[in-house]
Amino acid sequence: MFNQGDSYTQQFTVTEAVYNGFLNAFGDRNPLHTDEAYAMQKGFQGRVMHGNILNGFLSYFIGECLPTKDVIIHSQSIQFNKPVFLNDTLLLEAQVAEVIESVKVVSFKYTFKNAEGKRVAKGEIQIGLTA
Amino acid sequence: MFNQGDSYTQQFTVTEAVYNGFLNAFGDRNPLHTDEAYAMQKGFQGRVMHGNILNGFLSYFIGECLPTKDVIIHSQSIQFNKPVFLNDTLLLEAQVAEVIESVKVVSFKYTFKNAEGKRVAKGEIQIGLTA
Numbered sequence: 012m013f014n015q016g017d018s019y020t021q022q023f024t025v026t027e028a029v030y031n032g033f034l035n036a037f038g039d040r041n042p043l044h045t046d047e048a049y050a051m052q053k054g055f056q057g058r059v060m061h062g063n064i065l066n067g068f069l070s071y072f073i074g075e076c077l078p079t080k081d082v083i084i085h086s087q088s089i090q091f092n093k094p095v096f097l098n099d100t101l102l103l104e105a106q107v108a109e110v111i112e113s114v115k116v117v118s119f120k121y122t123f124k125n126a127e128g129k130r131v132a133k134g135e136i137q138i139g140l141t142a
Numbered sequence: 143m144f145n146q147g148d149s150y151t152q153q154f155t156v157t158e159a160v161y162n163g164f165l166n167a168f169g170d171r172n173p174l175h176t177d178e179a180y181a182m183q184k185g186f187q188g189r190v191m192h193g194n195i196l197n198g199f200l201s202y203f204i205g206e207c208l209p210t211k212d213v214i215i216h217s218q219s220i221q222f223n224k225p226v227f228l229n230d231t232l233l234l235e236a237q238v239a240e241v242i243e244s245v246k247v248v249s250f251k252y253t254f255k256n257a258e259g260k261r262v263a264k265g266e267i268q269i270g271l272t273a
Contacts, residue, residue, distance in 0.1 A: 028167070032167030033201075035159075035163050036198060037160070037198035037199065037201055038202050041205030041206060041213070062215050063194070063197045066194045066198075067168035067170075067194055067198070068168065070164075070194040071169050071170040073172075074170035074174075074192075080172055081184075082172070083174060084222060085221070085222060087219070088217070088220075089218060089219075090217040091215060
């Protein structure tokens with residue numbers, strides 16, 4: 012079902028609903044994320060979206076976009092390369108890096124790119140197959 | 143402001159509001175997270191909470207619980223060791239692993255433990271100081 016080199020793409024948008032949903036669920040109102048003037052004073056063009064919104068997108072990707080629903084995340088990592096802003100549309104590109112049949116483990120490498128094609132984040136996710 | 147070995151603790155509960163907020167924001171309705179019978183068939187005592195809810199808690203910790211608000215996350219990792227269930231209360235313990243003054247970088251190692259004191263997740267976060 013998974014083979015090394017298999018690749019997936021999925022598009023996500025940091026809508027007001029996603030941003031407000033994240034704020035309400037987790038309460039991280041750090042001014043970088045909520046105060047336009049503060050964010051601009053720090054050199055950004057506007058409020059910087061929470062990096063962990065991208066981790067929420069990864070949850071959806073693993074839970075809903077693979078050829079099987081019988082999966083569980085073992086571990087994941089993310090490195091933030093460029094800021095993401097409200098209403099940015101991101102393209103997730105994930106590739107199967109390794110399949111370990113004996114223990115039903117699949118690892119992915121992924122990147123998120125913004126509409127300008129610039130990489131905003133990258134990382135790895137390892138999942139287990141539960142069926 | 144940060145010194146190697148400094149430690150922080152913060153308690154979080156995976157309430158219905160957090161769980162539903164995450165579901166609504168990201169739409170990951172994988173049956174492991176939403177179908178009690180499916181989760182039990184997979185050997186769990188109930189629906190397994192999304193691991194990325196813990197990443198949301200980490201966002202709050204970094205954004206709101208440190209001695210300064212002038213921070214930005216560079217990278218983070220998480221390894222999931224045991225399942226987390228609805229209404230579980232988790233204790234986050236984070237320790238400063240390294241401070242690199244020259245580039246204003248601080249790295250933390252952390253664990254989340256459940257009410258039984260069992261470690262449910264661990265990882266690392268690297269932040270930049272923006273002031």
